[in-house]
Structures are given as structure tokens and as C-alpha cells.
Amino acid sequence: xxxxxxxxxxxxxxxxxxxxxxxxxxxxxxxxxxxxxxxxxxxxxxxxxxxxxxxxxxxxxxxxxxxxxxxxxxxxxxxxxxxxxxxxxxxxxxxxxxxxxxxxxxxxxxxxxxxxxxxxxxxxxxxxxxxxxxxxxxxxxxxxxxxxxxxxxxxxxxxxxxxxxxxxxxxxxxxxxxxxxxxxxxxxxxxxxxxxxxxxxxxxxxxxxxxxxxxxxxxxxxxxxxxxxxxxxxxxxxxxxxxxxxxxxxxxxxxxxxxxxxxxxxxxxxxxx
Numbered sequence: 006x007x008x009x010x011x012x013x014x015x016x017x018x019x020x021x022x023x024x025x026x027x028x029x030x031x032x033x034x035x036x037x038x039x040x041x042x043x044x045x046x047x048x049x050x051x052x053x054x055x056x057x058x059x060x061x062x063x064x065x066x067x068x069x070x071x072x073x074x075x076x077x078x079x080x081x082x083x084x085x086x087x088x089x090x091x092x093x094x095x096x097x098x099x100x101x102x103x104x105x106x107x108x109x110x111x112x113x114x115x116x117x118x119x120x121x122x123x124x125x126x127x128x129x130x131x132x133x134x135x136x137x138x139x140x141x142x143x144x145x146x147x148x149x150x151x152x153x154x155x156x157x158x159x160x161x162x163x164x165x166x167x168x169x170x171x172x173x174x175x176x177x178x179x180x181x182x183x184x185x186x187x188x189x190x191x192x193x194x195x196x197x198x199x200x201x202x203x204x205x206x207x208x209x210x211x212x213x214x215x216x217x218x219x220x221x222x223x224x225x226x227x228x229x230x231x232x233x234x235x236x237x238x239x240x241x242x243x244x245x246x247x248x249x250x251x252x253x254x255x256x257x258x259x260x261x262x263x264x265x266x267x268x269x270x271x272x273x274x275x276x277x278x
Contacts, residue, residue, distance in 0.1 A: 045172050046255045047221035050191030051103050056171050058151035058231065058241070059187060060100045062136070064093040074172045074230025075136065077150045077245055080143070082276045083113075083136040084264065085229035086246050087124035090110050090134040098138065099145040103187040105173045109117060109148060111138040112161040121268075121277045129207055132248045132263045134229075135275050151231060154266040156273065161266070163194045163244050168234050170247065170260070172227035178268060190221045193233075194244075203251070203258040211267040213245045217256035222246050224255035 031037035051059075058077040064087060075098065085097055090096070094115050102108030117137040124131040140146055154161070192215035199210035200214035201207070208214065215222065215232070223230070232245030237257055245262030266274075272278055 010178075020224065021053045025199060028259060033123070042117065045170065045188040045190050045219075045227060047219070048171075048177050048188040051171065051187040051189050053103050053185065055103075056145045056149055057101070057149035058243075059171050060098050061106055061200065062089065062099075063097045063106065063230065064089060065095045065097075066092055072173075072226050073228045073249065074226075076142060076231040076246075077142065077148070077274065078243075078272070079150055079278045081091055081138050081143040082278055083134060083138065084231075084243070084246065084265075084272070085134050085245055086248055087120045087132045087134045087230045088121070088248070090136070091122045091124065093118060094133055096136055098136065098217045100142055101145075102151040105185050105187075109142065111140055111142065112155060113137060113139060121271065128209075129249055129261075129269075130209055131267050132212060132269070133246060135272065137276070150240065151233060152157060152238065152240045153278065154234070154244065156269050158202070161171055162196070163234065165189050166194050168232050168244060169213070169229070169241070169246075170223055170230060170232045172223065172230040172247070190220050192216060192260070200259045200261065204261065211264050213262045213264040215245075215262070216257055220256050222260040223250060 020119045047141045060075045060077060060083055062073050062075050073085055075083045075085035078084050090184050093237035098111045098115045099106055099108045113136045119135040121131040121133050169189055171187060173187055184239060195214050195216050197208050227247045231243045233241040233243050243265050248263050249261045
């Protein structure tokens with residue numbers, strides 16, 4: 006299985022409208038192959054220690070491999086997407102670096118990959134997974150954890166808030182060479198109602214979307230990476246996990262994420278975090 010940057014979307018009908026004609030296709034069904042398919046579109050380069058919770062993950066699927074992003078939620082646990090971990094035999098995690106596949110290295114076997122049991126590649130729901138590291142990380146200037154939404158309290162949609170998404174990759178849809186440096190971009194959270202206009206029938210309360218109409222968004226290989234907001238504390242709060250986007254291009258439709266607050270109980274049950 007070849008893991009791509011985001012879940013792909015294909016045309017459902019040549020006669021339908023440009024947005025309502027999209028239907029989701031799982032990455033393994035994609036016919037165009039690239040190397041490590043990761044992109045942040047319209048972003049900036051991060052400096053060392055700026056996003057200490059970002060990790061890069063390479064997955065072994067037996068005869069193939071793939072790359073995704075992830076986030077540190079404790080010194081033992083990594084949060085990522087289920088479509089990255091699906092059928093993975095093992096994972097290698099790189100932390101504390103802005104350079105691709107460098108830094109502090111940790112591994113995890115398939116037994117230590119906790120994928121949501123109700124992940125559905127067709128409906129694109131429950132796209133969340135946890136990875137328990139073989140050895141705990143040591144926190145410092147370049148390695149730290151991201152905060153999670155509170156387990157209790159008012160539900161926040163984050164609509165119209167500015168959020169930050171990060172990952173390694175290419176600068177636009179047509180680029181052919183990946184970047185070696187971590188990038189980030191600030192994006193605007195939109196309502197699920199607006200997002201559903203682009204992906205009719207697929208956006209659920211457990212999803213969250215950001216606008217791409219300013220040429221900023223996620224694409225191949227950013228899958229599993231963190232979408233965060235600055236809540237004024239010492240650590241950012243992760244509100245989304247990069248999940249899927251448009252087959253028509255990285256900014257052709259909103260970027261879609263797994264909404265972290267919808268899975269706080271599940272995260273706590275599996276990891277204690």
C-alpha cells in the first residue's frame with residue numbers, strides 16, 4: 006500500500022458541478038505514484054524548535070513503504086491518521102528536527118499501533134491512530150508535546166479562527182521534488198456546513214475543515230500531521246489531524262481533518278493522555 010499525503014478525491018460525474026462532483030477515493034486506489042508525497046502549500050519554513058511536537062513517520066507495509074506526519078502528545082505517544090497506519094507492519098518516528106527523516110529516532114511494531122477500530126476508508130470517518138514508542142522521548146528545546154482540547158467543557162467549533170498546519174513537502178500541486186525542510190502555513194477554519202458543499206455527504210461532526218481559497222492548504226504526505234491553535238498557554242493545542250483533500254489539486258477544495266475534540270475519550274482510553 007502506498008500512503009499518499011491526503012486522501013484523494015475523484016470526479017463522480019462529468020456533468021456535475023466542479024465541487025459537488027467530488028467523491029472520495031482511498032490513497033491505495035491512486036494510480037499516479039510519487040516518492041514521499043508530502044506538501045504544505047503556500048507556507049513558510051520552520052526554524053528549529055518552532056514546532057517541537059511535529060514528527061515525521063515512515064511506515065513499512067511489507068513490500069512497500071510510505072510517509073506521514075504526526076504529533077507528540079506525550080513522551081511515549083504519537084498521534085496520527087488511521088489511513089497512515091492501516092496495514093502497517095512497523096513505524097519509524099523522527100523527532101526534534103526540521104529536516105526530513107532526521108533527528109531522534111524511535112520505532113514501533115504493529116502491536117504498538119492503536120488504530121481506531123471503526124476507521125472507515127470509504128466514509129472517511131474515525132481517521133485517527135496512536136503509536137506507542139519503543140522508548141520514551143526526552144523533552145527539550147527541540148522536542149516537546151502539543152496540548153489537546155480539554156476533556157470537559159464547552160464544545161468549540163473553532164470556526165473563523167486561525168490555525169497552523171505543518172509538514173514536509175512540495176510547494177504546490179504541480180511540483181515534482183519534495184522539500185527537505187519542515188514547512189507550516191496559517192489557515193482559516195471554516196464551518197462544516199460550508200465544507201460539506203465541497204464534499205457533500207462526507208463531512209461529519211467529527212471532521213474539521215480549513216479554507217484553501219487563498220492558496221494555502223495541505224496535500225500529499227501531510228497526512229497525519231497536526232492542525233493547531235495558539236490558546237495563549239505555553240503549548241499549542243491540536244484541533245485537527247490532516248485527513249483528506251481534493252483530487253483536483255491541493256487547494257481546489259477545503260482541506261479536511263479529523264476533529265481531535267471528537268476523540269478525546271478515545272485518546273484517553275488508549276493512551277491515558
